[in-house]
Amino acid sequence: MIDPTSNIGAVLKRVRFQRDLTLEDTSNLTGVSKAMLGQIERGESNPTISTLWKISTGLRISFSELLGSETYNYDPISINDLEPVFELEEKMILYNVFPYNPISGFEYFYIRLLPGAKHVSMPHNNSTEEYIVVTQGTLVQTVEDQSFELSAPAALAFKSNKHHTYSNPYDTEVVFQNIVKY
Known part of the structure; x- marks a missing residue:
């Protein structure tokens, strides 16, 4: 079974770079310390669910996107x-x-x-x-x-x-x- 947290660091870094955010900017948006964000990006920390919620809420991305498990289901609605x-x-x-x-x-x-x-x-x-x-x-x-x-x-x-x-x-x-x- 694949660990769903394995992509968190890569997703966090990608979102941060796409938005041209520094670690400090990201820390201010999420309430998570710069040190912790850096550790998560480098894969050196396994963040708690509470920390993941802070990051996803602060960056306004879905929790599942942060885990790298975002799937898109394009079903038209009549x-x-x-x-x-x-x-x-x-x-x-x-x-x-x-x-x-x-x-x-x-x-x-x-x-x-x-x-x-x-x-x-x-x-x-x-x-x-x-x-x-x-x-x-x-x-x-x-x-x-x-x-x-x-x-x-x-x-x-x-x-x-x-x-x-x-x-x-x-x-x-x-x-x-x-x-x-x-």
Whole structure:
């Protein structure tokens, strides 16, 4: 059986060089000492899981990538094959395309608003921003006391720790993408 930690040093060094980071820069980002990072890169230390988490979190790479075991599975997703969530008397149809992942730090929704739909969202205290991309129709997006009419193609980013509303007061369907960043 191959030791999964055998590639950690090489991966750490590769990521550091790709980002033009010194050991000191990497130490500041991860909270792991320069000496320990150097030992890991040279294969002289077998780091604890806690240390690996600090490194992967600080460098914003997946834990599995750090272990050198990152595999990519490219499976296309058909929105029509996903189970929708219906709200507002079935006038808001939400598809959770990419559910929240703590490594990526976001979730991605494909949303359809039928004519007359209005969804009021309470502040999300655990998220930092939302990104809206309207691809069909006209979305009326309200954030606190500001209202925006977003006609496709259009986009808006806002802090989601405020009251916000998505509405379609028009006679045609609205389709938009919603990314919530945590």
